[in-house]
Amino acid sequence: MRITIVSSLASCCIRGLHVLALLLLVAVQAQAQDPRLPTQKPGLEQAPLQTRQLAADRLPTDTARVFSLQDLADLVFANHPVVKQAALLSADAQAQVRQARGGFDPKLGSGFDRKLFGGTDYYNNWANELKVPIWPGGIDLKASYDRMVGTYVNPQYRTPLDGLAGVGLSVPLGQGLLIDARRSTLRQAQVLVEAAEADRVKQINEVWLQAAKDYWNWYYSAQQALLIQEGVQLADTRFRGTSRRALLGDQAPIDSVEAQITVQDRQVQAEQLQVELQNARLILSNHLWNRDAQPVELPRYAVPQMPPLTKVDSVQFKQLMELAADRHPTLVKLDAKIRQLGIEERYRREMLKPKLNVTGTLLSRGDFYRPEVPAYYEFGRDNYKLGVDFALPLFLRQERGKLQQTRLKVLDATLEQQQSRRTIANQVSGVYNTLKAYERQLQVQAQTITNQRTLLAAELQKFELGESTIFLINARETKLIDLRLKQESMRASYEKALAELYYYAGTRTLGAE
Numbered sequence: 384m385r386i387t388i389v390s391s392l393a394s395c396c397i398r399g400l401h402v403l404a405l406l407l408l409v410a411v412q413a414q415a416q417d418p419r420l421p422t423q424k425p426g427l428e429q430a431p432l433q434t435r436q437l438a439a440d441r442l443p444t445d446t447a448r449v450f451s452l453q454d455l456a457d458l459v460f461a462n463h464p465v466v467k468q469a470a471l472l473s474a475d476a477q478a479q480v481r482q483a484r485g486g487f488d489p490k491l492g493s494g495f496d497r498k499l500f501g502g503t504d505y506y507n508n509w510a511n512e513l514k515v516p517i518w519p520g521g522i523d524l525k526a527s528y529d530r531m532v533g534t535y536v537n538p539q540y541r542t543p544l545d546g547l548a549g550v551g552l553s554v555p556l557g558q559g560l561l562i563d564a565r566r567s568t569l570r571q572a573q574v575l576v577e578a579a580e581a582d583r584v585k586q587i588n589e590v591w592l593q594a595a596k597d598y599w600n601w602y603y604s605a606q607q608a609l610l611i612q613e614g615v616q617l618a619d620t621r622f623r624g625t626s627r628r629a630l631l632g633d634q635a636p637i638d639s640v641e642a643q644i645t646v647q648d649r650q651v652q653a654e655q656l657q658v659e660l661q662n663a664r665l666i667l668s669n670h671l672w673n674r675d676a677q678p679v680e681l682p683r684y685a686v687p688q689m690p691p692l693t694k695v696d697s698v699q700f701k702q703l704m705e706l707a708a709d710r711h712p713t714l715v716k717l718d719a720k721i722r723q724l725g726i727e728e729r730y731r732r733e734m735l736k737p738k739l740n741v742t743g744t745l746l747s748r749g750d751f752y753r754p755e756v757p758a759y760y761e762f763g764r765d766n767y768k769l770g771v772d773f774a775l776p777l778f779l780r781q782e783r784g785k786l787q788q789t790r791l792k793v794l795d796a797t798l799e800q801q802q803s804r805r806t807i808a809n810q811v812s813g814v815y816n817t818l819k820a821y822e823r824q825l826q827v828q829a830q831t832i833t834n835q836r837t838l839l840a841a842e843l844q845k846f847e848l849g850e851s852t853i854f855l856i857n858a859r860e861t862k863l864i865d866l867r868l869k870q871e872s873m874r875a876s877y878e879k880a881l882a883e884l885y886y887y888a889g890t891r892t893l894g895a896e
Contacts, residue, residue, distance in 0.1 A: 476579035486565035506533035551744030585712035711889030737775035
């Protein structure tokens with residue numbers, strides 16, 4: 384019995400030594416992890432309660448610092464080099480129309496040749512002609528004055544000493560009567576003005592789409608930096624309060640290490656997000672130019688506007704679908720191309736006809752304006768020149784090949800237009816579906832954030848009652864920050880999807896030209 388009691392006492396002593404050694408080991412390890420752990424100090428006042436949460440959405444108080452989306456649009460449409468470059472497309476098309484009209488410009492020609500040799504006047508030839516093209520029928524109005532005299536002038540060209548005047552017409556009765564190269568070129572150039580205008584609108588829409596996306600990327604980067612910086616402040620306040628409580632002995636010293644790790648982790652995120660914000664600001668600055676065509680930088684103090692989150696209802700969606708089907712730049716350009724090829728096809732069919740040109744000229748002596756000129760030398764039916772030209776290739780292989788090639792181009796453009804029309808309609812519908820999904824997600828996300836705030840508030844109250852830990856509080860708060868970041872990401876994505884919706888509909892805003 385005595386031996387049993389002694390053995391029990393020895394066992395208890397050994398267990399006590401083991402527990403004491405374990406406590407000493409834990410203390411040594413804690414000091415080895417962080418020798419700066421706070422120790423209890425008497426006489427300190429009670430630490431304040433740490434119940435502040437992440438702030439809700441806050442509108443910019445200084446509106447002068449807000450760089451809105453409309454401000455960006457004003458600068459882009461007024462000064463962006465690509466927008467100015469797009470305007471050159473229409474100007475170039477107008478220049479081509481003017482060039483095509485040159486085929487109907489009146490032409491004045493004159494030529495003089497004289498040969499005098501050995502005292503003999505071989506010939507003295509002076510020919511003048513004014514040709515005025517007339518639009519209907521490919522007719523040319525001609526007025527001429529020729530003076531061809533001399534010893535060795537061909538009799539068929541010889542004129543009176545006062546010269547020979549003529550007024551006549553050149554009329555194509557076969558090829559070129561309905562349409563000729565001049566009219567075909569002018570009509571095609573006029574149609575291509577619409578294609579150039581469609582190209583101009585498309586380029587400007589592309590510029591604006593990229594500018595809008597860069598703007599909302601800048602907004603998201605700014606919101607990320609703001610939320611994480613606020614998270615750093617909250618974590619730092621909690622760290623200071625936890626450290627003070629540890630000094631008072633109200634909290635375990637290791638909790639201050641947990642709080643400090645959260646501060647440091649968020650500081651690293653804040654530094655990284657500041658770099659991303661600077662880069663986003665630089666990317667947006669690519670679209671900023673002044674009146675003197677000099678690039679400008681977005682000021683560091685500038686802040687983005689809050690997303691308006693404008694909803695698109697079914698009526699507006701129907702209007703966008705109709706707009707895309709009627710006035711989308713791609714479809715307008717293809718329609719103009721088809722009409723231009725239609726003119727070319729008509730001209731190629733005309734070229735299958737034989738050439739049959741009739742020329743008639745009324746003649747008079749060069750001094751027809753003098754009253755003493757005999758009547759039989761004046762303009763009349765007895766004084767004229769008449770000519771007929773006829774030509775017809777026997778196989779017409781060249782013209783038939785060109786006509787077939789033009790018809791294939793028309794078919795190719797028609798098929799491309801059909802596919803483009805379907806693709807555009809599906810793109811508009813797809814982006815509209817994305818917008819509606821974002822609307823539903825934003826509603827759910829707002830409710831989730833509200834619930835998470837309630838959960839964090841309850842966790843803070845439990846912590847003050849000693850029923851929670853710093854780890855749980857930081858976890859709840861980090862989750863809240865993540866939810867807010869996701870909300871801002873969805874807001875930015877919604878605005879970018881809205882810009883894409885208008886772009887795929889062929890416009891920049893509903894009702895914009």
